[in-house]
Amino acid sequence: MDFLEQFEHLNYVHEANYVLNSAREIMFGNSAATSRFGQHRLGQDIVQVIRNPECLDLVNEVLEGARVAEKTVAFASPANGLFDVRVARIADIHSTESLLLISLLDINATQQAEDMRSDFVANVSHELRSPLSTISGFIETLKGTAKNDPPARERFLDLMEQEADRMVRLIADLLSLSKVEANQRRRPSGRVDIIEIIQSVQTSLAKKAKDEEKTVALHADTDVGNIPGDEDELIQVVQNLLENALKYSNANTTVAIKVALENDEAGMPGPVVVLVVSDVSDGIEKQHIPRLTERFYRVDSHRSRNDGGTGLGLAIVKHIVQRHRGRLKIESEVGRGSTFTVLLPMS
Ligand SMILES: Nc1ncnc2c1ncn2[C@@H]1O[C@H](COP(=O)(O)OP(=O)(O)O)[C@@H](O)[C@H]1O
Numbered sequence: 444m445d446f447l448e449q450f451e452h453l454n455y456v457h458e459a460n461y462v463l464n465s466a467r468e469i470m471f472g473n474s475a476a477t478s479r480f481g482q483h484r485l486g487q488d489i490v491q492v493i494r495n496p497e498c499l500d501l502v503n504e505v506l507e508g509a510r511v512a513e514k515t516v517a518f519a520s521p522a523n524g525l526f527d528v529r530v531a532r533i534a535d536i537h538s539t540e541s542l543l544l545i546s547l548l549d550i551n552a553t554q555q556a557e558d559m560r561s562d563f564v565a566n567v568s569h570e571l572r573s574p575l576s577t578i579s580g581f582i583e584t585l586k587g588t589a590k591n592d593p594p595a596r597e598r599f600l601d602l603m604e605q606e607a608d609r610m611v612r613l614i615a616d617l618l619s620l621s622k623v624e625a626n627q628r629r630r631p632s633g634r635v636d637i638i639e640i641i642q643s644v645q646t647s648l649a650k651k652a653k654d655e656e657k658t659v660a661l662h663a664d665t666d667v668g669n670i671p672g673d674e675d676e677l678i679q680v681v682q683n684l685l686e687n688a689l690k691y692s693n694a695n696t697t698v699a700i701k702v703a704l705e706n707d708e709a710g711m712p713g714p715v716v717v718l719v720v721s722d723v724s725d726g727i728e729k730q731h732i733p734r735l736t737e738r739f740y741r742v743d744s745h746r747s748r749n750d751g752g753t754g755l756g757l758a759i760v761k762h763i764v765q766r767h768r769g770r771l772k773i774e775s776e777v778g779r780g781s782t783f784t785v786l787l788p789m790s
């Protein structure tokens with residue numbers, strides 16, 4: 444085995460690796476190193492490839508006698524971002540001189556996931572705390588000034604009930620979100636009658652539609668029939684989209700639901716079921732559209748909260764559609780209305 448052959452296997456690992464001699468010259472760099480930090484020449488000083496002082500400090504520490512040195516380091520271009528850097532002294536099978544192995548593990552994705560998780564926890568805590576502090580406030584009032592005031596007591600109890608309901612809805616949505624996420628990799632195995640699902644959701648929301656002076660019109664292709672999917676989850680998709688359309692549309696308008704079977708839908712292999720929910724409303728400004736499926740993202744949080752929204756509906760829809768290997772498209776025209784399209788593959 445020649446000198447370079449002993450490091451050949453490093454071309455198959457994820458981390459970027461360099462092997463240096465005691466003059467800090469590059470004796471070997473693996474493929475991951477080239478793709479993250481650019482081309483290098485053998486014999487080149489590592490300083491010319493990795494221009495990061497913290498990383499070079501680690502190299503020097505090991506050159507001065509430490510066996511291992513490690514640290515999380517933020518790199519500028521071209522590598523961009525956080526890496527776990529580890530420098531270790533290793534033996535060369537061809538000589539008595541020892542070598543240095545630098546390995547750089549990209550932890551940007553891990554860091555991003557961690558940031559998202561902590562944002563999420565902060566958001567959930569905030570969303571739960573506001574109804575809870577409202578309830579606590581009313582309890583105080585009921586024990587004090589409102590104690591002997593029956594009409595006030597009734598009013599406060601109603602408000603407390605509303606806030607408690609909000610917490611119940613929030614927790615229910617959080618649980619369905621985490622359930623869908625946990626099953627994300629497993630495709631649903633059941634078959635469902637999508638038209639029957641739409642009709643049952645339509646019935647359950649009929650009162651809400653009537654209260655808001657809106658009608659729901661369903662146009663369904665008769666040949667759609669049974670499709671692969673999870674019944675509970677597809678109910679949630681239809682429910683969230685229809686609820687939103689009823690909630691955010693103008694009074695005295697019609698929400699249209701269309702279901703059809705399509706054979707050539709761009710970007711989808713094979714036949715798909717296309718479910719379209721469209722409403723007549725003020726519409727959604729362009730800059731919001733890509734963010735609507737983020738957890739707790741609302742265009743108008745005041746309005747969403749007043750209407751009992753949790754800000755999780757579209758996040759749940761997106762995850763369910765992903766689990767079904769489908770697609771969710773959101774289109775909107777300001778002053779006219781919005782269209783939410785769900786594509787579900789038939790096989
Ligand atoms: N049909 C729609 N028309 C206008 N805006 C909508 C519509 N559906 C959703 N949105 C916007 O997207 C946001 C997120 O929706 P969602 O996740 O269902 O949360 P919620 O309805 O609880 O606020 C809503 O707050 C609203 O701003």
Ligand SMILES: [Mg+2]
Binds near residue numbers: 686687752753
């Ligand atoms: Mg909603």
